[in-house]
Amino acid sequence: MAKNTKNTDVDVDVVVIGGGYAGVMAANRLTQRDDVTVTLINPRPNFVHRVRLHQLVGGSDDAVVDYRDVLAEDVRLVVGTVTRIDAAGRRVTLEAGGALDYDYLIYAVGSGSADPRVPGAAEFAHPIATLEEAQRLRPIVDAAPATAAVTVVGAGPTGIETAAELAETGRNVTLVCGEVLGPYLHPRGRRSVAGRLAALGVTVLDGSDAAGAADAKVTAVTRDAVRLGDGRELPSQVTIWTAGFAVPDLAGRSGLSTDALGRLLTDETLTSVDDERIVAAGDSAAPSDLPLRMSCQAAIPLGARAADTVLSRIAGEQPSPLNQVFAGQCISLGRRAGIFQFAHRYDVALWFHIDGRPGAKLKEVVCKGIVKHLAAEARKAGSYSLHRVSGGTKRQQRLLQQAGRDEAPATTPARAA
Protein backbone atom coordinates (compact mmCIF):
# COMPACT_ATOMS: atom_id res chain seq x y z
CA MET A 1 0.00 0.00 0.00
CA ALA A 2 1.17 3.57 -0.68
CA LYS A 3 2.18 5.11 2.60
CA ASN A 4 1.45 8.63 3.71
CA THR A 5 4.56 10.67 4.38
CA LYS A 6 3.19 14.19 4.29
CA ASN A 7 4.04 16.93 6.74
CA THR A 8 7.24 15.72 8.41
CA ASP A 9 10.85 15.69 7.30
CA VAL A 10 12.13 13.86 10.33
CA ASP A 11 11.23 10.35 11.45
CA VAL A 12 8.84 10.07 14.39
CA ASP A 13 9.48 7.39 17.02
CA VAL A 14 6.39 5.82 18.55
CA VAL A 15 6.81 3.34 21.37
CA VAL A 16 3.89 1.08 22.28
CA ILE A 17 4.03 -0.52 25.73
CA GLY A 18 2.11 -3.80 25.82
CA GLY A 19 1.60 -6.26 22.97
CA GLY A 20 -1.96 -7.36 23.73
CA TYR A 21 -5.07 -6.65 21.66
CA ALA A 22 -4.91 -2.86 22.03
CA GLY A 23 -1.14 -2.55 21.64
CA VAL A 24 -0.91 -4.76 18.55
CA MET A 25 -3.82 -3.00 16.84
CA ALA A 26 -2.24 0.39 17.61
CA ALA A 27 1.26 -0.65 16.48
CA ASN A 28 -0.02 -2.12 13.21
CA ARG A 29 -2.12 0.93 12.42
CA LEU A 30 0.78 3.29 13.00
CA THR A 31 2.71 1.69 10.12
CA GLN A 32 0.48 3.62 7.68
CA ARG A 33 3.21 6.26 7.59
CA ASP A 34 6.69 5.28 6.55
CA ASP A 35 8.17 8.24 8.44
CA VAL A 36 7.00 6.66 11.69
CA THR A 37 9.18 4.07 13.43
CA VAL A 38 7.07 1.82 15.63
CA THR A 39 8.52 -0.16 18.52
CA LEU A 40 6.34 -2.55 20.52
CA ILE A 41 7.58 -3.61 23.95
CA ASN A 42 6.10 -6.75 25.47
CA PRO A 43 7.41 -9.17 28.09
CA ARG A 44 6.90 -12.26 25.90
CA PRO A 45 7.98 -13.12 22.36
CA ASN A 46 4.50 -14.45 21.54
CA PHE A 47 1.06 -12.87 21.41
CA VAL A 48 -1.30 -14.06 24.16
CA HIS A 49 -4.87 -14.66 22.99
CA ARG A 50 -6.20 -13.98 26.48
CA VAL A 51 -9.82 -14.76 25.68
CA ARG A 52 -8.74 -18.40 25.34
CA LEU A 53 -6.88 -18.73 28.66
CA HIS A 54 -9.64 -20.87 30.20
CA GLN A 55 -9.17 -23.20 27.24
CA LEU A 56 -5.47 -23.47 28.08
CA VAL A 57 -6.47 -24.66 31.56
CA GLY A 58 -9.03 -27.09 30.11
CA GLY A 59 -6.54 -28.37 27.52
CA SER A 60 -8.32 -27.36 24.28
CA ASP A 61 -5.98 -24.50 23.20
CA ASP A 62 -2.61 -23.01 24.15
CA ALA A 63 -3.88 -19.40 23.91
CA VAL A 64 -0.71 -18.27 22.15
CA VAL A 65 -0.32 -16.86 18.62
CA ASP A 66 2.95 -16.17 16.82
CA TYR A 67 3.50 -12.41 16.52
CA ARG A 68 4.42 -13.05 12.89
CA ASP A 69 0.74 -13.82 12.31
CA VAL A 70 -0.65 -10.62 13.85
CA LEU A 71 2.09 -7.98 13.88
CA ALA A 72 3.06 -5.85 10.88
CA GLU A 73 6.55 -6.55 9.55
CA ASP A 74 7.49 -2.90 9.99
CA VAL A 75 6.90 -3.02 13.75
CA ARG A 76 10.04 -3.65 15.81
CA LEU A 77 9.28 -6.03 18.70
CA VAL A 78 11.37 -5.57 21.84
CA VAL A 79 10.89 -8.39 24.35
CA GLY A 80 11.08 -6.73 27.72
CA THR A 81 9.19 -4.99 30.52
CA VAL A 82 9.00 -1.24 30.99
CA THR A 83 9.71 -0.23 34.58
CA ARG A 84 9.36 3.53 34.28
CA ILE A 85 8.06 6.22 31.95
CA ASP A 86 9.97 9.49 32.08
CA ALA A 87 7.37 11.78 30.51
CA ALA A 88 9.53 14.92 30.72
CA GLY A 89 12.50 13.16 29.08
CA ARG A 90 10.23 11.16 26.66
CA ARG A 91 11.97 7.96 27.56
CA VAL A 92 11.00 4.52 28.89
CA THR A 93 13.31 2.39 31.02
CA LEU A 94 13.49 -1.37 30.56
CA GLU A 95 13.75 -3.89 33.41
CA ALA A 96 16.68 -5.63 31.73
CA GLY A 97 18.57 -2.33 31.51
CA GLY A 98 18.64 0.30 28.82
CA ALA A 99 16.06 2.80 27.72
CA LEU A 100 14.12 3.83 24.63
CA ASP A 101 13.34 7.40 23.59
CA TYR A 102 10.03 8.27 22.00
CA ASP A 103 8.19 11.12 20.34
CA TYR A 104 4.82 9.53 21.17
CA LEU A 105 4.00 6.76 23.61
CA ILE A 106 1.02 4.41 23.57
CA TYR A 107 0.22 2.96 26.98
CA ALA A 108 -1.49 -0.43 26.50
CA VAL A 109 -0.33 -2.56 29.45
CA GLY A 110 -3.69 -4.30 29.88
CA SER A 111 -4.80 -6.02 33.05
CA GLY A 112 -4.18 -9.03 35.26
CA SER A 113 -5.71 -10.62 38.33
CA ALA A 114 -6.93 -8.43 41.15
CA ASP A 115 -5.34 -9.14 44.53
CA PRO A 116 -7.78 -11.39 46.37
CA ARG A 117 -8.41 -9.76 49.71
CA VAL A 118 -9.71 -13.00 51.25
CA PRO A 119 -7.49 -14.77 53.81
CA GLY A 120 -5.61 -17.68 52.27
CA ALA A 121 -6.61 -16.86 48.68
CA ALA A 122 -3.19 -15.48 47.67
CA GLU A 123 -1.49 -18.68 48.97
CA PHE A 124 -3.97 -21.37 47.99
CA ALA A 125 -6.20 -20.10 45.16
CA HIS A 126 -5.01 -20.00 41.55
CA PRO A 127 -5.62 -16.96 39.34
CA ILE A 128 -6.08 -17.37 35.58
CA ALA A 129 -5.92 -13.85 34.11
CA THR A 130 -2.43 -14.07 32.56
CA LEU A 131 -0.66 -16.65 30.42
CA GLU A 132 1.77 -17.58 33.19
CA GLU A 133 -1.03 -18.01 35.73
CA ALA A 134 -3.02 -20.24 33.37
CA GLN A 135 0.14 -22.23 32.50
CA ARG A 136 0.84 -22.81 36.22
CA LEU A 137 -2.73 -23.93 36.83
CA ARG A 138 -2.94 -26.44 34.00
CA PRO A 139 -0.61 -29.11 35.52
CA ILE A 140 -2.25 -28.61 38.90
CA VAL A 141 -5.64 -29.45 37.42
CA ASP A 142 -4.12 -32.34 35.46
CA ALA A 143 -2.49 -33.77 38.58
CA ALA A 144 -5.67 -33.63 40.68
CA PRO A 145 -7.62 -36.91 40.91
CA ALA A 146 -10.61 -37.13 38.56
CA THR A 147 -13.01 -36.88 41.49
CA ALA A 148 -11.24 -33.89 43.11
CA ALA A 149 -13.47 -31.00 44.10
CA VAL A 150 -12.69 -27.93 41.96
CA THR A 151 -14.03 -24.55 43.11
CA VAL A 152 -14.20 -21.57 40.78
CA VAL A 153 -14.66 -18.29 42.64
CA GLY A 154 -16.30 -15.44 40.73
CA ALA A 155 -19.12 -15.73 38.19
CA GLY A 156 -18.27 -13.09 35.64
CA PRO A 157 -17.52 -14.43 32.16
CA THR A 158 -14.06 -15.72 33.12
CA GLY A 159 -15.44 -17.74 36.04
CA ILE A 160 -18.37 -19.09 34.03
CA GLU A 161 -16.15 -20.07 31.10
CA THR A 162 -13.60 -21.75 33.35
CA ALA A 163 -16.24 -23.68 35.32
CA ALA A 164 -17.93 -24.91 32.14
CA GLU A 165 -14.66 -25.81 30.43
CA LEU A 166 -13.50 -27.95 33.35
CA ALA A 167 -16.91 -29.52 33.98
CA GLU A 168 -17.04 -30.60 30.34
CA THR A 169 -13.79 -32.53 30.84
CA GLY A 170 -15.52 -34.45 33.66
CA ARG A 171 -14.35 -32.34 36.61
CA ASN A 172 -16.46 -31.95 39.74
CA VAL A 173 -16.94 -28.18 39.74
CA THR A 174 -18.61 -25.73 42.13
CA LEU A 175 -19.01 -22.12 40.99
CA VAL A 176 -19.19 -19.68 43.91
CA CYS A 177 -20.71 -16.55 42.39
CA GLY A 178 -20.11 -13.95 45.10
CA GLU A 179 -23.13 -12.10 43.83
CA VAL A 180 -25.42 -12.93 40.95
CA LEU A 181 -24.42 -15.44 38.25
CA GLY A 182 -23.17 -13.45 35.22
CA PRO A 183 -23.91 -9.92 36.47
CA TYR A 184 -23.86 -8.51 32.92
CA LEU A 185 -26.44 -10.95 31.56
CA HIS A 186 -30.13 -10.26 30.97
CA PRO A 187 -32.29 -12.52 33.22
CA ARG A 188 -33.20 -14.63 30.18
CA GLY A 189 -29.54 -15.04 29.25
CA ARG A 190 -28.72 -15.86 32.88
CA ARG A 191 -31.37 -18.60 32.95
CA SER A 192 -29.87 -20.08 29.81
CA VAL A 193 -26.34 -20.09 31.30
CA ALA A 194 -27.63 -21.58 34.57
CA GLY A 195 -29.34 -24.34 32.58
CA ARG A 196 -26.19 -25.23 30.67
CA LEU A 197 -24.05 -25.22 33.82
CA ALA A 198 -26.60 -27.51 35.51
CA ALA A 199 -26.48 -29.87 32.51
CA LEU A 200 -22.68 -29.98 32.84
CA GLY A 201 -23.05 -30.87 36.52
CA VAL A 202 -21.69 -27.58 37.90
CA THR A 203 -23.00 -26.69 41.37
CA VAL A 204 -23.76 -22.97 41.28
CA LEU A 205 -23.87 -21.02 44.55
CA ASP A 206 -25.69 -17.88 43.49
CA GLY A 207 -25.93 -14.87 45.79
CA SER A 208 -28.73 -13.05 44.03
CA ASP A 209 -31.22 -13.35 46.90
CA ALA A 210 -31.06 -13.10 50.70
CA ALA A 211 -30.96 -16.89 51.07
CA GLY A 212 -27.94 -17.26 48.81
CA ALA A 213 -26.07 -14.11 49.80
CA ALA A 214 -23.95 -15.68 52.57
CA ASP A 215 -23.17 -19.05 51.01
CA ALA A 216 -22.20 -17.46 47.70
CA LYS A 217 -19.29 -15.52 49.25
CA VAL A 218 -15.91 -17.07 49.94
CA THR A 219 -14.48 -15.70 53.19
CA ALA A 220 -11.33 -17.84 53.45
CA VAL A 221 -9.33 -20.33 51.39
CA THR A 222 -7.20 -23.16 52.78
CA ARG A 223 -5.08 -25.81 51.06
CA ASP A 224 -8.06 -28.13 50.63
CA ALA A 225 -11.23 -26.13 51.32
CA VAL A 226 -13.04 -22.84 50.91
CA ARG A 227 -15.01 -21.28 53.76
CA LEU A 228 -18.29 -19.59 52.86
CA GLY A 229 -20.03 -16.59 54.40
CA ASP A 230 -22.42 -18.77 56.39
CA GLY A 231 -19.47 -20.57 58.05
CA ARG A 232 -19.72 -23.76 55.98
CA GLU A 233 -16.56 -25.32 54.57
CA LEU A 234 -16.58 -26.84 51.10
CA PRO A 235 -13.83 -29.32 50.29
CA SER A 236 -11.77 -27.90 47.41
CA GLN A 237 -8.60 -29.55 46.15
CA VAL A 238 -8.22 -26.94 43.41
CA THR A 239 -9.51 -23.40 43.98
CA ILE A 240 -9.49 -21.02 41.01
CA TRP A 241 -9.83 -17.28 41.63
CA THR A 242 -11.46 -15.24 38.86
CA ALA A 243 -12.98 -12.40 40.89
CA GLY A 244 -11.88 -9.18 39.22
CA PHE A 245 -9.11 -7.68 37.14
CA ALA A 246 -6.46 -5.18 38.25
CA VAL A 247 -4.08 -3.09 36.13
CA PRO A 248 -0.31 -2.65 36.31
CA ASP A 249 0.78 0.35 38.41
CA LEU A 250 3.32 1.60 35.83
CA ALA A 251 1.46 4.86 35.07
CA GLY A 252 1.00 5.78 38.73
CA ARG A 253 4.59 4.82 39.59
CA SER A 254 5.75 7.07 36.77
CA GLY A 255 3.91 10.05 38.22
CA LEU A 256 1.09 10.09 35.67
CA SER A 257 -2.53 10.68 36.68
CA THR A 258 -4.64 7.55 37.02
CA ASP A 259 -8.09 6.59 38.24
CA ALA A 260 -8.51 4.79 41.57
CA LEU A 261 -7.71 1.45 39.94
CA GLY A 262 -4.50 2.70 38.29
CA ARG A 263 -5.75 3.15 34.71
CA LEU A 264 -4.18 6.10 32.89
CA LEU A 265 -6.54 9.08 32.97
CA THR A 266 -7.15 10.49 29.50
CA ASP A 267 -9.45 12.79 27.61
CA GLU A 268 -11.85 11.53 24.94
CA THR A 269 -9.03 11.30 22.38
CA LEU A 270 -7.29 8.87 24.77
CA THR A 271 -4.56 11.45 25.42
CA SER A 272 -3.11 11.51 28.94
CA VAL A 273 -4.45 14.44 30.96
CA ASP A 274 -0.81 15.19 31.86
CA ASP A 275 1.00 14.88 28.56
CA GLU A 276 -0.05 15.28 24.94
CA ARG A 277 2.63 12.80 23.85
CA ILE A 278 1.15 9.90 25.83
CA VAL A 279 -1.97 8.10 24.60
CA ALA A 280 -3.64 5.10 26.28
CA ALA A 281 -5.69 2.14 25.03
CA GLY A 282 -7.30 -1.04 26.26
CA ASP A 283 -7.92 -2.17 29.84
CA SER A 284 -5.33 0.26 31.21
CA ALA A 285 -7.07 3.41 29.89
CA ALA A 286 -9.65 5.50 31.75
CA PRO A 287 -11.01 8.03 29.24
CA SER A 288 -12.67 10.96 31.02
CA ASP A 289 -12.66 8.84 34.19
CA LEU A 290 -15.50 6.84 32.58
CA PRO A 291 -13.59 3.67 31.65
CA LEU A 292 -15.17 1.16 29.33
CA ARG A 293 -15.79 -2.45 30.33
CA MET A 294 -12.44 -4.22 30.42
CA SER A 295 -12.69 -6.44 27.37
CA CYS A 296 -11.06 -7.43 24.15
CA GLN A 297 -14.18 -6.02 22.53
CA ALA A 298 -13.18 -2.54 23.69
CA ALA A 299 -9.39 -3.00 23.55
CA ILE A 300 -9.13 -3.43 19.77
CA PRO A 301 -11.14 -0.32 18.81
CA LEU A 302 -9.39 1.63 21.56
CA GLY A 303 -6.05 0.56 20.06
CA ALA A 304 -7.18 1.83 16.67
CA ARG A 305 -8.42 5.09 18.20
CA ALA A 306 -5.13 5.60 20.07
CA ALA A 307 -3.14 5.13 16.85
CA ASP A 308 -5.45 7.56 15.01
CA THR A 309 -4.90 10.14 17.74
CA VAL A 310 -1.11 9.88 17.34
CA LEU A 311 -1.35 9.96 13.54
CA SER A 312 -3.57 13.06 13.70
CA ARG A 313 -1.08 14.85 15.95
CA ILE A 314 1.82 13.96 13.65
CA ALA A 315 -0.19 15.32 10.72
CA GLY A 316 -0.97 18.51 12.65
CA GLU A 317 -4.69 17.70 12.74
CA GLN A 318 -7.21 17.63 15.57
CA PRO A 319 -7.73 14.03 16.81
CA SER A 320 -11.30 12.69 16.83
CA PRO A 321 -12.96 11.73 20.10
CA LEU A 322 -13.71 8.19 21.15
CA ASN A 323 -16.96 6.64 19.91
CA GLN A 324 -17.07 3.15 21.40
CA VAL A 325 -20.04 0.86 20.79
CA PHE A 326 -20.58 -2.60 22.24
CA ALA A 327 -22.33 -5.63 20.75
CA GLY A 328 -22.80 -7.65 23.94
CA GLN A 329 -20.99 -10.43 25.74
CA CYS A 330 -20.00 -13.74 24.23
CA ILE A 331 -19.34 -16.58 26.68
CA SER A 332 -18.25 -20.12 25.93
CA LEU A 333 -19.90 -22.85 27.98
CA GLY A 334 -17.49 -25.63 27.20
CA ARG A 335 -16.73 -26.56 23.60
CA ARG A 336 -20.26 -27.58 22.69
CA ALA A 337 -22.33 -24.61 23.90
CA GLY A 338 -22.06 -20.90 24.39
CA ILE A 339 -24.10 -17.74 24.61
CA PHE A 340 -24.02 -14.49 22.70
CA GLN A 341 -25.79 -12.01 24.95
CA PHE A 342 -26.75 -9.05 22.78
CA ALA A 343 -26.63 -5.55 24.26
CA HIS A 344 -27.49 -1.95 23.59
CA ARG A 345 -24.60 -0.12 21.97
CA TYR A 346 -24.01 1.56 25.33
CA ASP A 347 -23.27 -1.84 26.88
CA VAL A 348 -26.42 -2.89 28.72
CA ALA A 349 -27.76 -6.40 28.02
CA LEU A 350 -30.89 -6.82 25.90
CA TRP A 351 -33.52 -9.56 26.19
CA PHE A 352 -32.09 -11.28 23.11
CA HIS A 353 -29.37 -13.93 22.99
CA ILE A 354 -28.18 -16.88 20.93
CA ASP A 355 -27.28 -19.93 22.98
CA GLY A 356 -26.58 -23.65 22.70
CA ARG A 357 -24.48 -24.97 19.83
CA PRO A 358 -25.05 -21.87 17.64
CA GLY A 359 -23.78 -19.84 20.62
CA ALA A 360 -20.62 -21.98 20.71
CA LYS A 361 -20.09 -21.55 16.98
CA LEU A 362 -20.55 -17.79 17.28
CA LYS A 363 -18.03 -17.64 20.12
CA GLU A 364 -15.50 -19.50 17.99
CA VAL A 365 -16.13 -17.10 15.08
CA VAL A 366 -15.51 -14.19 17.48
CA CYS A 367 -12.26 -15.70 18.84
CA LYS A 368 -10.93 -16.40 15.35
CA GLY A 369 -12.22 -13.01 14.17
CA ILE A 370 -10.11 -11.20 16.77
CA VAL A 371 -6.90 -12.66 15.33
CA LYS A 372 -8.15 -11.96 11.80
CA HIS A 373 -8.79 -8.28 12.63
CA LEU A 374 -5.24 -7.90 13.95
CA ALA A 375 -3.74 -9.80 11.02
CA ALA A 376 -5.73 -7.73 8.51
CA GLU A 377 -4.47 -4.50 10.06
CA ALA A 378 -0.91 -5.90 9.97
CA ARG A 379 -1.25 -6.57 6.24
CA LYS A 380 -3.11 -3.37 5.38
CA ALA A 381 -2.62 -0.66 7.98
CA GLY A 382 -5.63 1.63 8.28
CA SER A 383 -8.15 -0.96 7.08
CA TYR A 384 -9.87 -1.48 10.47
CA SER A 385 -12.92 0.77 10.89
CA LEU A 386 -15.13 -0.61 13.72
CA HIS A 387 -13.97 2.15 16.06
CA ARG A 388 -15.74 4.59 13.78
CA VAL A 389 -19.20 2.96 14.03
CA SER A 390 -21.55 5.60 15.38
CA GLY A 391 -23.57 5.25 18.58
CA GLY A 392 -21.77 7.02 21.38
CA THR A 393 -24.80 9.10 22.41
CA LYS A 394 -25.13 7.61 25.91
CA ARG A 395 -21.48 8.22 26.59
CA GLN A 396 -21.91 11.85 25.55
CA GLN A 397 -24.84 12.10 28.00
CA ARG A 398 -22.73 10.67 30.82
CA LEU A 399 -19.94 13.10 29.99
CA LEU A 400 -22.37 15.99 30.13
CA GLN A 401 -23.71 14.75 33.47
CA GLN A 402 -20.17 14.43 34.74
CA ALA A 403 -19.36 17.96 33.60
CA GLY A 404 -22.40 19.16 35.57
CA ARG A 405 -21.22 17.52 38.79
CA ASP A 406 -18.56 18.73 41.15
CA GLU A 407 -15.19 17.16 40.36
CA ALA A 408 -15.28 13.80 42.11
CA PRO A 409 -12.40 11.35 42.68
CA ALA A 410 -12.36 8.24 40.48
CA THR A 411 -14.30 5.43 42.10
CA THR A 412 -15.48 3.42 39.11
CA PRO A 413 -15.19 -0.27 40.01
CA ALA A 414 -13.44 -2.65 37.64
CA ARG A 415 -15.77 -4.73 35.52
CA ALA A 416 -14.07 -7.53 33.71
CA ALA A 417 -15.16 -8.74 30.27
Ligand SMILES: Cc1cc2nc3c(=O)[nH]c(=O)nc-3n(C[C@H](O)[C@H](O)[C@H](O)COP(=O)(O)OP(=O)(O)OC[C@H]3O[C@@H](n4cnc5c(N)ncnc54)[C@H](O)[C@@H]3O)c2cc1C
Ligand atom coordinates in the same frame (compact mmCIF):
# COMPACT_ATOMS: atom_id res chain seq x y z
C1 LIG B 1 -10.01 -16.24 30.56
C2 LIG B 1 -10.38 -14.90 29.97
C3 LIG B 1 -11.41 -14.82 29.04
C4 LIG B 1 -11.76 -13.60 28.48
N1 LIG B 1 -12.78 -13.57 27.56
C5 LIG B 1 -13.10 -12.41 26.97
C6 LIG B 1 -14.12 -12.36 25.97
O1 LIG B 1 -14.71 -13.36 25.64
N2 LIG B 1 -14.38 -11.16 25.39
C7 LIG B 1 -13.73 -10.02 25.74
O2 LIG B 1 -14.04 -8.97 25.17
N3 LIG B 1 -12.77 -10.03 26.68
C8 LIG B 1 -12.44 -11.19 27.31
N4 LIG B 1 -11.45 -11.21 28.27
C9 LIG B 1 -10.82 -9.94 28.68
C10 LIG B 1 -9.72 -9.54 27.70
O3 LIG B 1 -8.82 -10.59 27.54
C11 LIG B 1 -9.01 -8.29 28.17
O4 LIG B 1 -9.94 -7.29 28.48
C12 LIG B 1 -8.06 -7.84 27.06
O5 LIG B 1 -6.99 -8.76 26.99
C13 LIG B 1 -7.53 -6.43 27.24
O6 LIG B 1 -6.68 -6.14 26.16
P1 LIG B 1 -5.44 -5.17 26.34
O7 LIG B 1 -4.77 -5.09 25.03
O8 LIG B 1 -5.87 -3.93 27.02
O9 LIG B 1 -4.49 -5.91 27.39
P2 LIG B 1 -3.80 -7.33 27.40
O10 LIG B 1 -4.39 -8.25 26.43
O11 LIG B 1 -3.79 -7.71 28.83
O12 LIG B 1 -2.31 -7.02 26.91
C14 LIG B 1 -1.45 -6.19 27.65
C15 LIG B 1 -0.02 -6.59 27.36
O13 LIG B 1 0.84 -5.65 27.99
C16 LIG B 1 1.91 -6.35 28.60
N5 LIG B 1 2.50 -5.52 29.66
C17 LIG B 1 2.01 -5.28 30.90
N6 LIG B 1 2.87 -4.50 31.60
C18 LIG B 1 3.91 -4.25 30.77
C19 LIG B 1 5.11 -3.50 30.92
N7 LIG B 1 5.40 -2.87 32.06
N8 LIG B 1 5.98 -3.48 29.89
C20 LIG B 1 5.70 -4.11 28.72
N9 LIG B 1 4.57 -4.82 28.53
C21 LIG B 1 3.68 -4.89 29.53
C22 LIG B 1 1.21 -7.60 29.12
O14 LIG B 1 2.14 -8.62 29.45
C23 LIG B 1 0.34 -7.95 27.93
O15 LIG B 1 1.04 -8.72 26.98
C24 LIG B 1 -11.07 -12.42 28.86
C25 LIG B 1 -10.03 -12.50 29.79
C26 LIG B 1 -9.68 -13.71 30.35
C27 LIG B 1 -8.55 -13.77 31.35
